């Protein structure tokens with residue numbers, strides 16, 4: 362599935378990778394510290410993305426598989442909320458509580474928490490469990506100074522002792538599995554993910570996701586599969602490989618090279634929420650314009666229903682820009698959509714522009 366752009370601007374899968382990754386796709390069991398297990402249907406997951414993996418988008422990624430009607434694979438196997446502040450939950454901040462909204466159709470859902478104080482994080486995790494989380498993920502990857510200056514996010518990678526304390530406190534406060542998502546390292550090019558992963562495992566983590574970049578790289582430059590491989594070789598719990606997976610060939614390479622137990626996809630799902638379904642179902646056929654229109658319409662409906670029409674349509678703008686990227690009339694479509702006030706108007710413009718060339 363090498364997404365190549367067709368003349369109508371839609372990406373089509375052309376390589377043979379999808380058929381080959383089938384042997385790496387399987388359910389994954391995540392064990393909680395208290396001994397209960399969460400079995401997720403498959404090991405291809407939607408990454409946490411701040412400002413993007415909100416409830417409407419998570420529902421949509423799940424629903425794409427159902428709409429395509431392909432063989433029961435409920436892609437992706439696990440979806441993640443964006444990072445939620447433990448302190449925000451502690452002080453009962455509205456924003457934090459809103460980010461923890463979930464629906465049965467997206468389950469299982471993992472809610473991601475960030476912070477640096479074990480007690481506050483444990484309390485926050487318990488609130489997220491109460492709100493419906495099926496798993497808790499601890500953020501040890503965020504590179505943004507506003508977060509790292511409080512010793513949160515990727516800054517935790519400097520301190521394995523604190524990592525073990527945090528994971529242990531959070532695991533002890535909930536009955537669901539606790540996972541950790543980390544980068545390669547915090548300072549310069551000093552790789553600390555192996556020590557960090559061992560500390561997380563000792564604290565009771567059920568799985569570790571590794572994004573093979575240093576904090577200073579943010580989201581550019583080389584993403585190291587070797588870092589994922591080294592963590593995989595060091596720990597006994599499942600390891601999820603993350604970073605720059607946008608085709609089945611890249612998914613295959615991550616599985617084959619690192620021996621990882623699952624993969625996580627973030628940016629490649631923007632404007633392509635069907636990527637999980639395509640990977641899991643060896644679906645070489647790109648969605649046709651009618652299907653893309655149906656997916657966009659559903660996304661607009663979810664956004665309107667769960668966020669209210671005004672905020673929902675504001676949030677939809679970036680998604681619509683991603684959906685229409687590369688299409689012949691993308692700029693015009695974007696301009697018109699950005700001016701649309703209602704969900705109905707937005708749907709009508711999307712229909713007109715996307716189906717115009719059919």
Ligand SMILES: Cc1cc2nc3c(=O)[nH]c(=O)nc-3n(C[C@H](O)[C@H](O)[C@H](O)COP(=O)(O)O)c2cc1C
Nearest residue numbers: 408409410411443444542572604605606626627628
């Ligand atoms: C806009 C944006 C927001 C992100 N927000 C989060 C977040 O809230 N929590 C987190 O652990 N990682 C976050 N990430 C990192 C992604 O989850 C992922 O690790 C990274 O993008 C690499 O994977 P990809 O190449 O598949 O996108 C974010 C990345 C981007 C681009």
